[in-house]
Amino acid sequence: MAAPLTDQEKRRQISLRGIPDLENVHELIKGFNRHLHFTLVKDRNIATPRDYYFALAHAVRDHLVGRWIRTQQFYYEADPKRVYYLSLEFYMGRTLQNTMVNLGVQNTCDEAMYQLGLDIEELEEIEEDAGLGNGGLGRLAACFLDSMATLGLAAYGYGIRYEYGIFNQKIRDGWQVEEADDWLRHGNPWEKARPEYMLPVHFYGRVEETKDGSRWVDTQVVLAMPYDTPIPGYKNNTVNTMRLWSARAPNDFNLRDFNVGDYIQAVLDRNLAENISRVLYPNDNFFEGKELRLKQEYFVVAATLQDIIRRFKTTKKGTPGRTSFESFPDKVAIQLNDTHPAMAIPELMRIFVDIEKLDWDVAWDLTRRTFAYTNHTVLPEALERWPVRLMETLLPRHLQIIYQINQKHLDKIACLFPDDMDKLRQMSLIEEDGEKRVNMAHLCIVGSHAVNGVAQIHSNIIKTQVFRNFSDLEPDKFQNKTNGITPRRWLLVCNTGLVDIIAEAIGEDFVTDLSELRKLNDFVDDKHFIQNIMKVKQENKLKFGQYLEREYHVKINPSSIFDVHVKRIHEYKRQVLNCLHIIHLYNKIRMNPAAPFTPRTVIIGGKAAPGYHMAKVIIKLITSVADVVNHDPLVGDKLKVIFLENYRVSLAEKVIPATDLSEQISTAGTEASGTGNMKFMLNGALTIGTMDGANVEMAEEAGEENMFIFGMRVEEVQELDEKGYDAMTYYEKIPELKQVMDQITSGFFSPKNPNMFKDLTNMLFKHDRFKVFADFEDYMKCQERVSKLFQDPVEWTKMVVRNIAATGKFSSDRTIAEYAREIWGVEPSNIKISPPCEPLRVDHLTT
Numbered sequence: 001m002a003a004p005l006t007d008q009e010k011r012r013q014i015s016l017r018g019i020p021d022l023e024n025v026h027e028l029i030k031g032f033n034r035h036l037h038f039t040l041v042k043d044r045n046i047a048t049p050r051d052y053y054f055a056l057a058h059a060v061r062d063h064l065v066g067r068w069i070r071t072q073q074f075y076y077e078a079d080p081k082r083v084y085y086l087s088l089e090f091y092m093g094r095t096l097q098n099t100m101v102n103l104g105v106q107n108t109c110d111e112a113m114y115q116l117g118l119d120i121e122e123l124e125e126i127e128e129d130a131g132l133g134n135g136g137l138g139r140l141a142a143c144f145l146d147s148m149a150t151l152g153l154a155a156y157g158y159g160i161r162y163e164y165g166i167f168n169q170k171i172r173d174g175w176q177v178e179e180a181d182d183w184l185r186h187g188n189p190w191e192k193a194r195p196e197y198m199l200p201v202h203f204y205g206r207v208e209e210t211k212d213g214s215r216w217v218d219t220q221v222v223l224a225m226p227y228d229t230p231i232p233g234y235k236n237n238t239v240n241t242m243r244l245w246s247a248r249a250p251n252d253f254n255l256r257d258f259n260v261g262d263y264i265q266a267v268l269d270r271n272l273a274e275n276i277s278r279v280l281y282p283n284d285n286f287f288e289g290k291e292l293r294l295k296q297e298y299f300v301v302a303a304t305l306q307d308i309i310r311r312f313k314t315t316k317k318g319t320p321g322r323t324s325f326e327s328f329p330d331k332v333a334i335q336l337n338d339t340h341p342a343m344a345i346p347e348l349m350r351i352f353v354d355i356e357k358l359d360w361d362v363a364w365d366l367t368r369r370t371f372a373y374t375n376h377t378v379l380p381e382a383l384e385r386w387p388v389r390l391m392e393t394l395l396p397r398h399l400q401i402i403y404q405i406n407q408k409h410l411d412k413i414a415c416l417f418p419d420d421m422d423k424l425r426q427m428s429l430i431e432e433d434g435e436k437r438v439n440m441a442h443l444c445i446v447g448s449h450a451v452n453g454v455a456q457i458h459s460n461i462i463k464t465q466v467f468r469n470f471s472d473l474e475p476d477k478f479q480n481k482t483n484g485i486t487p488r489r490w491l492l493v494c495n496t497g498l499v500d501i502i503a504e505a506i507g508e509d510f511v512t513d514l515s516e517l518r519k520l521n522d523f524v525d526d527k528h529f530i531q532n533i534m535k536v537k538q539e540n541k542l543k544f545g546q547y548l549e550r551e552y553h554v555k556i557n558p559s560s561i562f563d564v565h566v567k568r569i570h571e572y573k574r575q576v577l578n579c580l581h582i583i584h585l586y587n588k589i590r591m592n593p594a595a596p597f598t599p600r601t602v603i604i605g606g607k608a609a610p611g612y613h614m615a616k617v618i619i620k621l622i623t624s625v626a627d628v629v630n631h632d633p634l635v636g637d638k639l640k641v642i643f644l645e646n647y648r649v650s651l652a653e654k655v656i657p658a659t660d661l662s663e664q665i666s667t668a669g670t671e672a673s674g675t676g677n678m679k680f681m682l683n684g685a686l687t688i689g690t691m692d693g694a695n696v697e698m699a700e701e702a703g704e705e706n707m708f709i710f711g712m713r714v715e716e717v718q719e720l721d722e723k724g725y726d727a728m729t730y731y732e733k734i735p736e737l738k739q740v741m742d743q744i745t746s747g748f749f750s751p752k753n754p755n756m757f758k759d760l761t762n763m764l765f766k767h768d769r770f771k772v773f774a775d776f777e778d779y780m781k782c783q784e785r786v787s788k789l790f791q792d793p794v795e796w797t798k799m800v801v802r803n804i805a806a807t808g809k810f811s812s813d814r815t816i817a818e819y820a821r822e823i824w825g826v827e828p829s830n831i832k833i834s835p836p837c838e839p840l841r842v843d844h845l846t847t
């Protein structure tokens with residue numbers, strides 16, 4: 001019997017269907033060898049796998065360069081309207097494989113590495129994730145960049161080049177421990193520093209009133225150094241730019257004023273300025289009002305707006321003398337990813353009024369027509385409300401401008417609602433109860449021409465509840481743009497096996513038009529196709545199982561349900577609900593070990609914000625339950641619980657294709673959209689979920705009968721809120737729940753410290769904002785339906801196919817096309833970039 005194929009050989013078998021051009025392979029090998037020699041200064045006797053990764057990365061990068069220059073040259077010449085996506089986070093993950101796929105040279109590279117005797121998957125694993133994001137919001141920005149390039153928009157991503165991205169999570173004794181993410185240690189082959197375009201950013205100082213307006217003086221300057229990363233579209237020769245700013249101290253930093261004479265100290269103090277871009281704040285859906293964070297937010301805004309205005313001025317042809325800004329909103333659209341870059345609004349006003357000397361009302365009209373704001377959450381603890389005293393010190397002129405915006409805004413409200421002080425208080429940009437604060441969401445709403453939520457249910461909530469007063473005033477300003485994910489990374493890159501059988505069935509147009517997947521409905525009764533889908537899932541599960549065994553020495557049952565719950569750890573995402581159910585399953589097995597049981601492997605992963613005590617206790621509960629369950633001989637391989645360490649983009653790409661069941665169980669009304677849910681659906685998992693976020697639209701697309709929907713709807717949650725939620729009634733009414741809670745409380749999972757989980761149990765009983773107990777019973781019953789259906793693999797897989805066929809809506813290409821037409825005023829796919837002179841022939845997915 002022949003030896004089983006290695007992963008590399010399997011991938012090569014698939015990639016050989018789109019036969020690589022031998023000349024391309026030769027060309028690639030030449031580039032690889034050249035970089036190994038000249039860039040890495042190594043020969044093959046002493047080169048390490050990391051050297052080979054870098055040689056390949058550089059060889060692939062070479063094929064971006066011509067397209068990148070040509071795209072930017074084209075934008076300069078044609079001067080289309082530019083779209084600027086401003087975000088404090090870009091959660092990019094790895095770049096090599098994505099670049100090969102988008103350039104259409106993956107097969108070429110696979111074959112080239114094979115011929116060199118190198119395992120390309122091993123090399124890809126060496127790349128560090130660019131973890132410049134926390135979770136969904138940052139990953140959305142990354143998916144959007146891919147879609148904007150693929151749709152040929154003249155778009156730019158602007159953010160911060162954090163020296164340390166999201167921390168690496170280690171689990172020690174069942175608890176989360178954070179390690180610094182030194183992702184740039186070995187260098188970053190994908191970025192190009194542009195020190196020649198460095199720009200000054202001012203902080204502190206004071207405002208001087210002169211006869212021709214206000215001047216911000218006596219400031220401290222920090223320099224912003226741009227680093228550019230190419231963003232290739234999918235096989236369209238477009239390469240856009242993501243520009244990330246890094247903080248640099250000016251060379252005279254601290255050498256002019258008070259530190260005169262202490263040269264050494266002055267040089268050491270350069271760190272103070274450069275700390276601005278040192279580290280990503282690791283909070284997800286939580287506002288921490290730290291001065292350094294406000295500095296970061298203004299830093300990216302100030303540098304970016306200078307860049308935008310410079311570009312506006314230089315590409316405007318034939319306008320000598322003073323620039324006219326009349327056409328600014330026709331040439332520039334700026335999208336604010338949450339309120340994090342909200343200071344862009346007063347900053348643009350400052351530039352227009354103080355520097356360009358425009359009349360206030362003219363400036364305000366231009367500003368509002370330029371900006372649009374995306375809201376990402378309704379959780380009150382996540383809304384940015386900066387203390388006025390902080391802003392007054394750091395950005396005194398901006399605070400004045402915000403007050404002036406507010407004055408005019410409130411004057412209008414007072415006209416419309418005379419004597420309605422409540423209205424004024426509710427709609428003010430300045431909150432006056434307790435410490436004075438600037439409400440950044442209100443600033444964004446007032447300063448933008450469009451405000452959007454990220455799924456239909458969430459947009460309805462912000463329109464009718466959270467920002468009700470504002471939408472009553474300007475109903476047309478409020479929109480919905482349901483989130484999406486890029487099918488390139490979340491299917492082509494991560495699930496080659498599935499792509500292969502889909503392309504065989506319906507061709508490859510689905511890559512840029514995901515609604516093509518509808519055609520898979522014709523294959524639901526095709527036995528051969530169903531078998532193929534089952535086979536791919538099984539292979540993905542085996543491969544992930546091998547990964548767990550290799551990296552963590554845990555063995556899992558590959559025929560069990562892979563039940564996966566990966567996302568940031570947060571009370572509203574209700575990892576606790578999942579955990580209580582696991583304990584219930586464990587009790588069920590122990591009560592009757594001989595009864596039939598559908599084997600499950602429950603995989604939970606995610607990072608807790610380092611300062612979020614309850615989230616860290618939730619991790620400890622999961623790992624403690626895992627300890628007991630996984631070592632109980634009565635359980636055997638019926639039930640396994642894995643806490644998946646250090647969940648991040650590259651790990652998502654491994655676990656999602658191996659998943660049977662996707663857990664999306666937030667309390668209805670709390671998850672704005674979710675995008676993890678979409679990745680699972682696209683990769684052939686079924687969803688157990690509440691009617692929350694984009695789950696609602698997934699059910700609409702696939703049919704509720706093709707998902708495992710449970711729990712309270714958002715109206716029921718609100719009714720219960722009004723009535724008063726009492727956890728105890730559920731505890732007393734549901735015996736399974738009572739048993740589970742009694743076990744946790746009595747120290748069954750923490751015998752050495754029975755009080756270990758008392759903060760958690762106290763929360764669940766006394767002040768659970770997310771009503772875990774209220775959905776427990778329905779969740780349990782729904783999970784029984786899951787177990788039952790899994791017994792029938794063909795029926796299960798048919799449901800999987802109906803789900804995949806219904807994912808078309810959740811492509812970020814669709815999302816971006818809607819932003820383009822309905823917010824930015826640009827037409828997608830209008831710009832076509834011709835190929836460079838020396839193109840490699842593009843691979844096809846099928847022959």
Ligand SMILES: *Cc1c(COP(=O)(O)O)cnc(C)c1O
Nearest residue numbers: 135136567648649652674675676
């Ligand atoms: C998609 C993604 C998320 C968002 O997941 P949700 O389930 O929508 O919260 C978070 N982290 C990573 C690494 C992701 O890829």
